[in-house]
Amino acid sequence: MLGSRRRLLxxxxxxxxxxxAALPLLSSRRAYAESxxxxxxxxxxxRLGNPDLTMIxxxxxxxxxxxxxxxxxxxxxxxxxxxxxxxxxxxxxxDWVSAMERTLMSQDSAALAAMPAFDDxxxxxxxxxxxxxxxxxxxxxxxxxPGAKLPCVVHIHGGGMAFTxxxxxxxxxxxxxxxxxxxxxxxVEFRNAGGVLGNHPFPGGLNDCAQAVQWVHANRDSLGVxxxxxxxxxxxxxxxxxxxxxxxxxxxxxAIDGVFAMAPMILGFYTSVPPELLSWRENQGYQGxxxxxxxxxxxYDPRDAHxxxxxxxxxxxxxxxxxxxxxxxxxxxxxxxxxxxxAVFARKLLEAGVPAxxxxxxxxxxxxxxxxxxxVPDLARDTVQSLVGFANSLQS
Numbered sequence: 001m002l003g004s005r006r007r008l009l010x011x012x013x014x015x016x017x018x019x020x021a022a023l024p025l026l027s028s029r030r031a032y033a034e035s036x037x038x039x040x041x042x043x044x045x046x047r048l049g050n051p052d053l054t055m056i057x058x059x060x061x062x063x064x065x066x067x068x069x070x071x072x073x074x075x076x077x078x079x080x081x082x083x084x085x086x087x088x089x090x091x092x093x094x095d096w097v098s099a100m101e102r103t104l105m106s107q108d109s110a111a112l113a114a115m116p117a118f119d120d121x122x123x124x125x126x127x128x129x130x131x132x133x134x135x136x137x138x139x140x141x142x143x144x145x146p147g148a149k150l151p152c153v154v155h156i157h158g159g160g161m162a163f164t165x166x167x168x169x170x171x172x173x174x175x176x177x178x179x180x181x182x183x184x185x186x187x188v189e190f191r192n193a194g195g196v197l198g199n200h201p202f203p204g205g206l207n208d209c210a211q212a213v214q215w216v217h218a219n220r221d222s223l224g225v226x227x228x229x230x231x232x233x234x235x236x237x238x239x240x241x242x243x244x245x246x247x248x249x250x251x252x253x254x255a256i257d258g259v260f261a262m263a264p265m266i267l268g269f270y271t272s273v274p275p276e277l278l279s280w281r282e283n284q285g286y287q288g289x290x291x292x293x294x295x296x297x298x299x300y301d302p303r304d305a306h307x308x309x310x311x312x313x314x315x316x317x318x319x320x321x322x323x324x325x326x327x328x329x330x331x332x333x334x335x336x337x338x339x340x341x342x343a344v345f346a347r348k349l350l351e352a353g354v355p356a357x358x359x360x361x362x363x364x365x366x367x368x369x370x371x372x373x374x375x376v377p378d379l380a381r382d383t384v385q386s387l388v389g390f391a392n393s394l395q396s
Contacts, residue, residue, distance in 0.1 A: 046282035046335070055286035055365070060334055062363035064375055078103055084295045090302045093295040097194035101163035111169035114374060118176040120144050128215045136208050138215070139166055139187035141179035149226040151391035152184040153260070154213050156243075158234030158367060160265060160296035161205050163195035174370050177380075181388045184225060188212040190239065193299040202300050202312045209243045217255035226395040227257040231387060233367045235296070237264025241314040241328070241345070248325050249311070257394040260387050262331045263367050267315040267341045268300070269293035270307050279339035287366050288337040315345055322352035329357045329390055331383065333364040359386075 043049050046058055055061060056069045081103065084096045122144050127135035142150065155178070157164060157171040165171070166187040175185040190208035191200035209230075216228055232240035240261050247253040267273065269290060273280045284290065298304075301312060310317035328349055330342040339360060346358030361379065365371075369380035 048282045084291045093298040094194045096295045097162045101195040121176045121179045137189040141175045142184045149224045150184045151227045152225040154186045154230045156232030156236035156239045158236045160235040162193040162296050162299050209239045229258040229391045231260040233262035235265050237261040242311050246311045256326050258326050259328045268297040268313045277340040283337045319352045325354045327355040332360040334362050336366045
């Protein structure tokens with residue numbers, strides 16, 4: 001099992017991060033900072049301070065992650081992905097998404113081998129009618145002996161709204177980990193913009209998530225639910241926030257008691273990013289690139305028709321769009337390309353009078369507690385406790 005975990009961690013990290021040599025000399029970083037116009041007593045972080053820095057070289061990186069990268073088996077699982085550029089066609093971006101999904105799913109056997117036993121959690125599957133055709137599959141996990149009413153988390157898995165499924169080991173493990181803490185967790189098998197559950201551009205996946213939340217709300221009594229929190233990571237973080245925005249605009253936001261978004265991918269990449277989002281420059285190329293972000297944006301919005309639609313990309317929500325939204329907790333990761341998107345969005349929520357907390361985890365990579373829970377168990381435990389405490393605080 002230990003070998004499986006090492007392979008899983010190494011592949012997960014190396015597949016999206018460039019491995020590098022030794023840490024760069026302090027003097028070379030200072031020289032670059034000085035040439036960039038920074039004061040000589042300031043070292044800018046990441047690629048702001050050294051444009052050639054790799055993630056493994058960045059001194060901010062959690063040393064456990066660095067050791068896992070350094071000790072990973074040779075080879076790059078992502079090396080066989082097709083090349084995408086900022087000008088790639090919709091079809092080329094779909095090919096990239098499918099290849100990325102296959103690469104990620106090739107690691108599932110190792111993730112299953114590392115899966116703990118969850119004998120104290122029971123699961124069942126529900127199929128609810130979709131307004132636009134076939135049923136939406138929901139995966140429900142809960143404690144074996146629930147007792148009183150439970151807070152509910154509607155979990156929306158990551159994957160850039162474009163790939164992977166609610167049945168992948170990482171998503172299953174996260175749901176069961178939360179359920180073990182005394183919650184009902186409902187995983188949504190929404191339509192993806194690409195991959196095996198594609199091709200369904202915006203708003204297909206969003207509509208599925210909205211229907212799932214409405215179903216949970218309508219069945220609070222029969223499910224024994226005391227509060228409903230919509231939670232998601234990365235692309236799932238987008239859909240969690242966007243579901244709340246949609247609910248607010250459509251007049252059913254009372255169905256949602258809170259939103260818990262981890263590294264939410266709430267800004268599409270079309271031609272540029274707002275200048276205040278330094279993480280897009282600071283952490284460019286660590287686990288994500290502009291080209292990757294463009295590919296996921298393109299399959300979600302093939303005609304580039306929804307660049308500023310707040311239900312597609314909640315970063316663009318106005319104060320009037322946000323007023324009346326439920327409380328939010330937004331988790332960001334220091335070495336993540338999209339770190340600042342969530343932090344800036346949380347400020348927008350506060351400006352609109354929405355209770356919001358934004359936290360940034362030092363040294364952390366993109367959604368580490370779900371991607372590599374055995375490597376960073378303290379971080380995983382802290383995030384679980386944060387989500388559980390949040391859901392409990394909202395119980396009616």
